[in-house]
Amino acid sequence: MSQFNFTRRGLLRGGAALGAGLAMPTIFTSQARASYLNEPTGSxxxxxxxxxxxxxxxxxxxxxxxxxxxxxxxxxxxxxxxxxxxxxxxxxxxxxxxxxxxxxxxxxxxxxxxxxxxxxxxxxxxxxxxxxxxxxxxxxxxxxxxxxxxxxxxxxxxxxxxxxxxxxxxxxxxxxxxxNSYMSGAALAPVLAKQYGTDRKAYYLTADYNWGYTTEQAVLESTEAMGWETVNKVLTPLAATDFSSYITPVVQSDADILVLVHYGGNMVNSLTNAVQFGLRDRMVNGKQFEIVVPLYSELMARGAGQNIKGIFGSQNWDWKLENQxxxxxxxxxxxxxxxxxxxxxxxxxxxxxxxxxxxxxxxxxxxxxxxxxxxxxxxxxxxxxxxxxxxxxxxxxxxxQCFKDVVVVKGKENPENEFDLVEIVEVTPTEQVTYPHDHPQFAGGALGTCNPGA
Amino acid sequence: MEAIILQILNGLDKGSAYALIALGLTLIFGTLGVVNFAHGALFMLGAFCAVTLSRLLSLAHVTVDPTRKDFLGNPLKVETPYVHEWFGPETGAAIIEWSVPLSILFAIPIMIVVGLAMERGLIKHFYKRPHADQILVTFGLAIVLQEIVKFYYGANPIPTPAPSAFAGSFDFGAMIGLDPGSIIYPYWRLIYFAFAAVMIAAVFAFLQFTTFGMVVRAGMADRETVGLLGINIDKRFTIMFAIAACVAGLAGVMYTPINSPNYHMGMDFLVLSFVVVVVGGMGSLGGAVLAGFLLGVLESFASMTEVLELIPGINQIIIYLVAIVVLLTRPRGLMGRKGVMEQ
Structure with a gap:
């Protein structure tokens, strides 16, 4: 005859075993569900x-x-x-x-x-x-x-x-x-060559960080391929606000193009300084001196005011594209x-x-x-x-990387309203700005494998 | 040769801004004994006085023109500035164009009030506190002022051009007999330099040739004795604070056509101006002006391509390098007096 001895300890052991047994499937399911980080579980x-x-x-x-x-x-x-x-x-x-x-x-x-x-x-x-x-x-x-x-x-x-x-x-x-920088260079170079000719001498003022380096390289390689010569490349600190001391050597050089690889407040200030020093009124090597800003934005154009008029650059998109x-x-x-x-x-x-x-x-x-x-x-x-x-x-x-058309723009001469600061010059088709993924300007990286977190 | 002349000219306008800010800083330090880290913010507030006046003058009366369309295809709202309506289109346009010089008149009362409010409302409570406390509270104030300006005016630079009569540049090379086109210098920078020279001369004359200035100088030398003579030196020092605020503000107003103002411009100048004060000698007005111009010119030279090729990156550290050398060889700065900050 068997005997059941209900002891307090036995009951607790049994309860713990039962609890663990019941919890087991839930633990497994929740593990199965959390197959990636921050999985949304609610509504x-x-x-x-x-x-x-x-x-x-x-x-x-x-x-x-x-x-x-x-x-x-x-x-x-x-x-x-x-x-x-x-x-x-x-x-x-x-x-x-x-x-x-x-x-x-x-x-x-x-x-x-x-x-x-x-x-x-x-x-x-x-x-x-x-x-x-x-x-x-x-x-x-x-x-x-x-x-x-x-x-x-x-x-x-x-x-x-x-x-x-x-x-x-x-x-x-x-x-x-x-x-990206490569696309800006590829889109801009033909337009610049058509506009300013292939016999030009360019001087670069470049923001001293990764964007500056790759953009300078991209524009430089694309324009040199068109026949332009590079006179000098000068890095400027990101914190710089007055660029006059960088602009004056440009006046002394025999460059007839200034490429401002600057963005945001940097670009507004350097362009303003360049215009103040009369660069746009100069004639060098029998040619009109010109300024180029590879990456444009409407907000920057607003900051630069009058000085942006007639200056070429590139954009990812413009709000007037479909209308025009x-x-x-x-x-x-x-x-x-x-x-x-x-x-x-x-x-x-x-x-x-x-x-x-x-x-x-x-x-x-x-x-x-x-x-x-x-x-x-x-x-x-x-x-x-x-x-x-x-x-x-x-x-x-x-x-x-997304591949699509690139918009080449210039500062509008006679804006009709405060939002109409940029004029679309042409749109460079995707094929012209496409490059092999292992192009030297993009070399040295690998995507690796995706990481779902958990 | 041309390059050297050009860099000297360049250094002069930058030096003018340093000198004006450093002058105010050292004036406040010499009188009130306060290290004012909010001084750069006063320079920025001055610049935004010019922006504000230009916006006030451009306030416009809006009418709807059904024949023209806006960017969404709705009837265009045409803005006609009130000054055009009041004074006629030509005079109205001229008033708007001359907003920067007009801002001097606008900025003086504002900067005096700001200076008085700052000194009476906050800084006076820190006279007897250690310099570290003063630096913390004034630096905090600078950040607050900066954020307020950013909230109302945004973070991007706001173009504030000079009147078109001064917008261009002139051929300095041809004027002094060099090749035409070799030295081009903007008119406004020359005006800025002249303006700074006048301001500095005015402050010195005020301190040197007026009774008020004499009392202030006496107070700077020995505050206690002047107080014992029954002169309310604190009141005079408060006024000096307002004057220093005004000098920084006007330096900011006139700087707007050189670089479009943004909320951060004060900080950009503040650190350099402090180095200027230290190099010039704490509490020395002449030293501040001398060091301001000296460092402005040196900074310009250091940015020359030839110099950069020789010593890369020198343009970013030259000012600090000079400060180190000066402090090692002349610990009191170029024109520092004995006993200042040496207790």
């Missing part, structure tokens, strides 16, 4: 917008943030839908992403790599952001992209133009819609309409690239059917799309 998904809200590029950051907020509205089915109506991929339904309402957190990069990394880290770890996007500097973009790769979330780069972002510092989890060059650039007007109605002025290229990146990410998740970064990477690699304002575009699989 919402959080995106992280990491833009400069202070520092010299704060105005560009503010414009980017406006565009991201607009994108969130459109993704959640609010507002007029903007470019979701013209986008060739129809995966987005206006019900959030995979049915989850889109929320966002924003951080301040301060246009400093360490601050940008700290704010991205906080958004990933504390706020559970599944994707980070934004930035108005290549130094910041490269730093945050590396962080996102390590952490295991997707990074959709904002305004970053250095070759390095999709060159030597490219990462599997990072994607760039914005164009027709339906190839469909999406532009839809975005301008939606942004302009909400904020009262046309969007900048920084705003455009931010909005597009947010939409592209959401669309990739919908097509992949998952927020898993590796699934998103697969959906974006080699993705061809249209209707987002730049014409037909390819997200190249080998380096995660």
């Amino acid at each position: 919402t998904v959080t995106l992280g917008f990491n833009v400069p809200q202070s520092g010299p590029y704060a105005d560009e950051g503010a414009d980017q943030l406006r565009a991201y907020q607009l994108a969130v509205e459109h993704l959640n089915g609010e507002g007029d839908g903007g470019m979701m109506n013209t986008f060739t991929s129809k995966a987005l339904k206006g019900n959030g992403i995979l049915g989850k309402k889109v929320q966002y957190v924003s951080g301040d990069t301060q246009t400093k790599s360490d601050a940008a990394r700290a704010s991205a880290k906080s958004m990933i770890e504390k706020d559970g952001a599944i994707m980070i996007t934004g930035g108005s500097s290549s130094g910041v973009a490269v730093a945050v992209q590396a962080l996102c790769q390590e952490a295991g979330v997707i990074f959709m780069a904002g305004l970053t133009h250095a070759n390095d972002t999709t060159g030597k510092d490219r990462k599997a989890n990072g994607f760039r819609h914005f164009f 060059l027709g339906s190839r650039y469909i999406g532009t007007n839809a975005f301008v309409q939606s942004f302009g109605t909400k904020y009262g002025f046309p969007p900048s290229q920084a705003a455009h690239t931010g909005y597009v990146q947010a939409l592209l990410y959401a669309d990739a998740v919908e097509r992949a059917g998952s927020f898993n970064p590796c699934a998103v990477v697969e959906a974006l690699e080699g993705f061809e799309f249209d209707g987002l304002g730049n014409g037909p575009t390819l997200y190249r699989a080998e380096d995660h």
Whole structure:
């Protein structure tokens, strides 16, 4: 006859064993579910917008943030839908992403790599952001992209133009819609040769950081291939505000072109100084002296005022594209309409690239059917799309760089209003700005493999 | 030869700004004994007085022109500045164009009020505190002022051009018998240098030839004795603070056509101006002016291509290098007096 002895200790042991047994499947399931970092489990998904809200590029950051907020509205089915109506991929339904309402957190990069990394880290770890996007500097973009790769979330780069972002510092989890230094050089050189001739001597003043180096190299190689000669290259500190002492040696040299590889406040100041010193009125080697600014932005044009008139540069996008060059650039007007109605002025290229990146990410998740970064990477690699304002575009699989037309612009001589500062000179077709992914200007990097985090 | 003359000219305008800011700094230090890190912010506030006046003068009356369209295709809102309506289009346009020189009149009362408010409201509570406390509180104030300006005016530089009569440049080379076109110098920079010279002369004359200035100088030398003579030296020092604020502000107003003002411009000048004060000698007005011009010219020379080829990066450290050499060889600075900051 068996006997059951119910002791207190036995009961506790039995209870613990039963509890562990019951908990086991849950532990296994939760492990199975957390196959990637910050998997959204509730009814919402959080995106992280990491833009400069202070520092010299704060105005560009503010414009980017406006565009991201607009994108969130459109993704959640609010507002007029903007470019979701013209986008060739129809995966987005206006019900959030995979049915989850889109929320966002924003951080301040301060246009400093360490601050940008700290704010991205906080958004990933504390706020559970599944994707980070934004930035108005290549130094910041490269730093945050590396962080996102390590952490295991997707990074959709904002305004970053250095070759390095999709060159030597490219990462599997990072994607760039914005164009780059090489493309600026390739698009600008033929226009400059046509405008100013092939027998020119150029002098470079270059911002002393990664964007400056790659842009100088790109423009220099493209223009030398056209026959231009390079007289001198001088690096200028990022913190410089008065460029007069850099401008005066230009006067002393026999250069007849000054290339200002400067951005933001740097460019506004150096251009103002160059004009003050009468460079644009000079005749050298029997030719009119000219100034070139490889990377333009509407916000910079506003800062430079009168001095920008007639100066050539390149842009990723312009709000007048569809009106002036027709339906190839469909999406532009839809975005301008939606942004302009909400904020009262046309969007900048920084705003455009931010909005597009947010939409592209959401669309990739919908097509992949998952927020898993590796699934998103697969959906974006080699993705061809249209209707987002730049014409037909390819997200190249080998380096995660978008290939599309490049806009060559110049400062408008007689602006009709305060937003009409830039005139579209021509659009350089994609084929002319496409390069092999192992081009020397982009060498030394590898995407590696995607990192889902968990 | 041309390059050297040009770099001297370049150094003079930069030196003018350094000298004006450093003059105010050393004036405040000499009178109140306060190390004012918010002085750069006063320079920036002056520049934004010019921006504000230019915006006030451009305030416009909006009418809708149905025949023209804006960027969204809606009827265009046409802005006609009130000054055009009040004084006629030509005079109105001229008033707007001359907004920078007019801002001098606008900035003087504002900067005096800002100076008085700053001294009475905040800095006077720190007279007896250590210099470290003074530096912290004034630096904090500078950041606050900077952020306020950024909030209202944005972070991008705002173009504030000189009147078109002074917008161009002149051929200094041809004037002194060198090759035409070899030395081109902008008019406004020359005006800035002349303006700085007048301001510096005015401050010196005020201190040297007025009773008020004499009392202030006596107070700088021996505050206690002047107080014992029944003179309210604190009141005079407060006024000197307002004058120093005004000098920095006007330096900022006139600087706007040289470089478009942004909220950060004060900080860019502040650190260098402190080095100028230290090199010139703490509390020495003449030293501040001398060191201002000296360092301005040296900085220009260091940016010459030939110099940079010889010693790369020298342009970024020259000022600090000079400061180290001066402090090692003359610890009180070029014209520093015995006993200042040596307790």
